[in-house]
Amino acid sequence: MKIKLAITLKPGDEPIEVRTNLLCITEWERAEGRKMSDGRGIGAGDMVSWAYFMLKQSGRLMKETTAAEWHRNNPELEIEGVDETDPNPTEAAPIAAS
Secondary structure: OOEEEEEEOOOOOOOEEEEOOHHHHHHHHHHHOOOHHHOOOOOHHHHHHHHHHHHHHOOOOOOOOOHHHHHHHOOOOEEEEEEOOOOOOOOOOOOOOO
């Protein structure tokens, strides 16, 4: 699963775009005690966790040690998510009739 996140730290700032990766998702599972398959859905707090991890992984200096602390220090933070997972990852094979 890959999700594109557009992160706006303060109103008027240019959004920072990142994409989750497997490392991000497994770190989120470990930190939050969750699994992608637990059926609980994805909420705003989950996107905050992913955004924090991806910004940190991209080399941005993050003074905060947790996603929750980062969120408290950025109360006007906005995160928009767009699922970029290919819903049909295989191409249809041609058949004799086509």
